Amino acid sequence: MSEAKTKQQGAVQTTGHAWDGDIQEFNNPLPRWWLWGFYASVVFAVLYWVIYPAWPVGKGYTTGLFNNITYTVNGEERSRHWNTRSLLVKDMQTGDEALKTKEYMQKVAAADYRQILADPDMMAFVRSVTKGLFGDNCAACHGSGGAGVMGLFPNLADDDWLWGGSVEDIQNTITLGHTGxxxxxxxxxxxxxxxxxxxxxxxxxxxxxxxxxxxxxxxxxxxxxxxxxxxxxxxxxxxxxxxxxxxxxxxxxxxxxxxxxxxxxxxxxxxxxxxxxxxxxMPTWQGRLDENQIKLLSVYVHELGGGQ
Amino acid sequence: MAEGTSPELYHARIPIYPRSVKGRFRTLKWGILALAYGVYFLIPWLRWERVVGIPQAVAFDIEARRFYLFDLVVHAQDIFWLAGLLVIAALLLFFVTGIAGRVFCGYFCFQTLWTDVYILIERLVQGERVARIRLDKQPWNGEKIAKKLLTHLLWLLVGFWTGFTFTLYWGNAPDLFLAFFTGAAPFPAYATTLFLMFTTYVMAGLAREQVCTYMCPYARFQGAMFDRDTLIVAYDEKRGEGDAGRHKIARGFKSKSDREVDGAGDCIDCGYCVQVCPTGIDIRNGMQYQCISCALCIDACDTIMDSLNWPRGLIKYTSDKAQHGEKTRFFTAKNIGYGVTLIATVVALIVSVVGHVPVDFNVSQVRQPLFVQMSDGRIQNSYEIKINNKTDRAVPFALEIDGLPSAELDKRQKQHLHEQPAQSLSLLARVRVNPQSLPASPAEFRFRVRPQDDTELPILEQSAFFHSAGNH
Amino acid sequence: MKFKHESIEINAGLLIALTMVVISIGGLVEIVPLYYINDTIEQVDGVRPYTPLELRGRDIYQREGCYLCHSQMIRPFRDEMLRYGHYSLAAESQYDHPFQWGSKRTGPDLARVGEKYSNEWHVAHLSDPRAVVPESIMPGYPWLMQPLEYADVGDRMRALKFTGVPYSETQQEYDANVTKFGQGVADSLNILRAEKNLVQQAQTGNYDGDRARLTEMDALVAYLQMLGTLVDFSKYDEGYFAEFR
Structure with missing residues (x-):
């Protein structure tokens, strides 16, 4: 202990290099725990190589062990080594959000239009989840809020309907399309x-x-x-x-x-x-959107402003 | 670097074997420790009646996004209270540090508290400082293995209970307790418990003072809050060293008067103050960054002075100014500034907590399209309305508008909105008005939410705008 | 002579050279294997080089700095799938020089913008974005209605051919393209017919809504309308592309 103590209190070690005559560089030793931390990170890297895809080998690569991702494709179970695409497939099938959405979707699918329109909770779900659907499929012509373009695409937010403004009429329009x-x-x-x-x-x-x-x-x-x-x-x-x-x-x-x-x-x-x-x-969306998506869109469009 | 020696790859920790001590500050510190441990380990078990939520006095319900603190329910929207609390904690720290130095480090820091307990365990199992040094030096035999094993097991046990208690705050303690030991608790519960068990064991058992000297940023920057008036634990050099330096008790150096003849100071160089120091420094070398102001060296020195019947205070709380014969001033501009800001923040937080309304009401106008012409010539605007009922009962609300005399409000849903306890509701409201009756566009009006039962809830208002084509 | 650390530290040139060697190791280890690992580029039908008109559109896309705000890479995450569509494949940018991936999204990702909106919408939107999207912060590009210069399109294709894109000049190259892509696509990759192909595609597609004129708008909209549309994802099952990772 006494030896260590003198080391601690003794003169500071330098690298022995000197610049401009007097600028020196300290050469203090690292604390032991720091060194251990360094070794630990080396060990971590090696474990990582084992578990995750890591090293290129020939025309392939090491795929990692003990870390498979399992998901279902066409009813049959498939398993792949760890990769982000498989993670995504799994997430889309059984992730927390997917399950939550599925649960709500089933509720909406089972309800009829009258029930959906009367239930603020379901309506809030329809509005939030269908916004993306509408934005992807309808907003290009009708505008993101459904206001349409004068002379080209009808306004969906007012209470005037060329092909009928009940939810059933709207569903019909989306499903089959129309030629005006x-x-x-x-x-x-x-x-x-x-x-x-x-x-x-x-x-x-x-x-x-x-x-x-x-x-x-x-x-x-x-x-x-x-x-x-x-x-x-x-x-x-x-x-x-x-x-x-x-x-x-x-x-x-x-x-x-x-x-x-x-x-x-x-x-x-x-x-x-x-x-x-x-x-x-108005193009037909049958085939491009499934029945439930059309149902959601029908309610959404109905709610844009002037549904009858 | 000495010539010819190879450079050291690392700097080995010099083992520290703190000796136990009794005294005023040690007693005070045990008291604080008992209080802190009592609060930390028992609070999760305190039950609390609630209509909705976990029946636990203090619980953090992440899933429901609610924190329960006795009768106060903190919602995610109130997160700025946490900011206020952190600001208060920081200001309190600055304030106390400015006046009394590293009080937090020495008395309240969990690193200090847990290290104290770990050292206590070490002492109970392995014996006092001398016994521990001997044990470390002796070869590995049955006794050493047994004592070391028992120490580490007890450390791990304390670590486990520490981590587990932390976990209990995030759920209902009795349920979680049962689930945890039947293997039915959620994964994060196990992960958190094991992680905290491990860190507690490493930090308080193995790393100890290195946490303060190498890892803790606060230890390094509190120097910035010190000034010459700040209380520090210091050795009275003038008294201790005298003219000829310290001297052990020996022939001719026994009584005060004997020592005065030779010019020896009051320090008898017993080394007790060094032996009790948890960071292994010698306070007699002056103020050092390793010193956490735990004041155990004061207790040690006072014990010696008492036994010699000399006055206490060879090592004591003092300030740099006092050491140089000047008067210590606690009410410096800096400390008053910290104090005033601290009080202001505390008041602001209390006002905010006491005055908060347990219903949120929010209106945002649908921007696209901003307005729509209806077939009857009227103009329609749509509004996304959110009402968040944070109370623990169902409240019926009525939604009204005010400021547009001829307007029609279409809520689609029923006239009265029954909000379930602790739930939020969002709906689209539409306002239709004949543009001729509008003075100008945009016209300002208000949405009003009126509680329909005889509650003490206030009537909430949110202003909104009304747009129409033509004059804008 | 015994090696001394000091000799590197006091020699700036050597220090820079060795630093670059060390740094490049990381990049080399991560990038080089991608060139010979089998699964890097997915086995997928439909991906082809750009037609002359699309190529000019792509050049305009780069000239106007669209890539500064728009990425063309949908990452394999749930939220991106829901908003933009199927995640991007390496195969889909195999003929891109340079690729337009990016991670800076001031505007939305464009990797699958093709066929999502109408030509008219694109023309209106590019000329004056706020005319169709009131909340947009995109600048307008009204000058795109100027005539398209396409005399040099053959040279542009030759430059890309040099980097490995299979545009054809000789009969042999053309035949190889017919085998690989089929007759129709092979014709559009023929450098010798490039100008004719370009005019013809603009005439048929009428991207800018004005058949009388061949404008830069024609080229850019033609490019935007094919982005992300080459692969028919309904032909592959949900897990197919995961097999390549």
């Missing part, structure tokens, strides 16, 4: 006639327009000359089965009537649509 078609009337109508019909259409939603044009337009709209009433009905309220727009309310999805302040602008907007027609496609 209105022929162009460029050849059928003269420019004057287009003008008349446009005025009549605007009058349906309460716009103040000259009565003579409305009268002429109405004749074209409800008569065989235009035949508009086939799809839009004589009252202009539209038909769910045709996906034809309700022209009597304040919502415009193709002609940007609201974006125009002057009546002439509104008329032009409507005229353009009548002249060129409409051809829009």
């Amino acid at each position: 078609y209105m022929p162009g009337f460029a050849r059928t109508f003269s420019d004057e006639q287009l003008d008349d019909v446009a005025h009549f259409v605007l009058s349906l939603s309460g716009h103040e327009v000259p009565a003579d044009k409305v009268a002429r337009g109405k004749q074209l709209f409800t008569g065989e000359g235009g035949g508009c009433y086939y799809c839009h009905t004589a009252a202009g309220t539209g038909m769910k089965s045709q996906g034809s727009a309700n022209l009597t309310d304040n919502i415009w999805t193709i002609a940007d009537v609201q974006g125009q302040t002057e009546l002439t602008g509104k008329v032009d907007a409507v005229k353009t649509v009548i002249r060129n027609g409409v051809n829009r496609v």
